[in-house]
Amino acid sequence: MATVVIPTPLRKFTNQTAKLQISANTVGEVIDSLTRDFPDLKKHLLDEQGKVRSFVNIFAGDEDIRDLQQEKTVVDEATIVSIVPAIAGGIQFKSSHHGN
Amino acid sequence: MISFKSIPRSQLLEHAQRIFPDECCGFLFGTEESDGTREVEKILQVDNSKSGDKRRRFEISPQNYLHAEKYAIEHDLLLLGIYHSHPGHPAIPSEHDRVAAQPYFSYIIVSVMLGKINHIRSWRLGEDSRFEEEKLTPIHFHQSIE
Numbered sequence: 001m002a003t004v005v006i007p008t009p010l011r012k013f014t015n016q017t018a019k020l021q022i023s024a025n026t027v028g029e030v031i032d033s034l035t036r037d038f039p040d041l042k043k044h045l046l047d048e049q050g051k052v053r054s055f056v057n058i059f060a061g062d063e064d065i066r067d068l069q070q071e072k073t074v075v076d077e078a079t080i081v082s083i084v085p086a087i088a089g090g091i092q093f094k095s096s097h098h099g100n
Numbered sequence: 101m102i103s104f105k106s107i108p109r110s111q112l113l114e115h116a117q118r119i120f121p122d123e124c125c126g127f128l129f130g131t132e133e134s135d136g137t138r139e140v141e142k143i144l145q146v147d148n149s150k151s152g153d154k155r156r157r158f159e160i161s162p163q164n165y166l167h168a169e170k171y172a173i174e175h176d177l178l179l180l181g182i183y184h185s186h187p188g189h190p191a192i193p194s195e196h197d198r199v200a201a202q203p204y205f206s207y208i209i210v211s212v213m214l215g216k217i218n219h220i221r222s223w224r225l226g227e228d229s230r231f232e233e234e235k236l237t238p239i240h241f242h243q244s245i246e
Contacts, residue, residue, distance in 0.1 A: 011204075088200045089157070
């Protein structure tokens with residue numbers, strides 16, 4: 001069991017629920033359960049390979065799961081799993097049609 | 101539609117000018133009516149945590165993002181979106197802005213030319229993952245920045 005905190009921009013996909021209790025042993029199971037219960041969340045959390053999108057950070061407590069055991073990071077009833085959208089951007093380079 | 105109360109509006113414009121020629125960034129907090137009309141009541145200025153060229157890129161750390169969500173709850177406001185500046189460029193979202201954009205959020209972009217506020221526009225991500233302009237109540241730049 002873990003508590004999942006849904007960020008404001010994704011709450012429209014969870015019926016405006018900000019916090020959810022999910023029965024799971026790992027972060028991967030939390031994500032599986034979440035995307036099963038709220039299918040519209042899936043494209044915002046996972047890429048086409050089913051991996052967490054590069055613009056999404058998942059925190060277990062205060063730590064990014066990329067610094068832990070990724071989706072295999074173990075959770076318990078005291079764990080707060082936070083979905084943190086990466087906030088970034090910037091101006092376009094003039095040569096951007098070549099990709100950057 | 102989105103509008104600003106005068107203090108956060110002034111703070112945002114002052115931030116964009118002060119940080120020029122780098123990109124500034126921060127959060128927008130406020131209210132939303134049932135018809136979708138938004139009003140920004142507070143802003144939270146944050147450091148551009150992008151390592152490298154801050155004149156062309158901005159990034160907000162996950163810790164600052166988590167703080168913003170907490171701030172919204174503590175102040176009984178909605179986290180309405182993000183603002184950032186485009187130094188020397190128009191207030192139009194780039195591909196870099198689009199790929200990282202979130203649904204629901206208003207993205208305010210301030211164009212700063214030669215250190216002066218040039219234009220300010222608001223954008224939201226549509227269902228097709230493209231930006232659509234959100235009507236912004238006109239902001240008069242000749243008004244003094246408080």
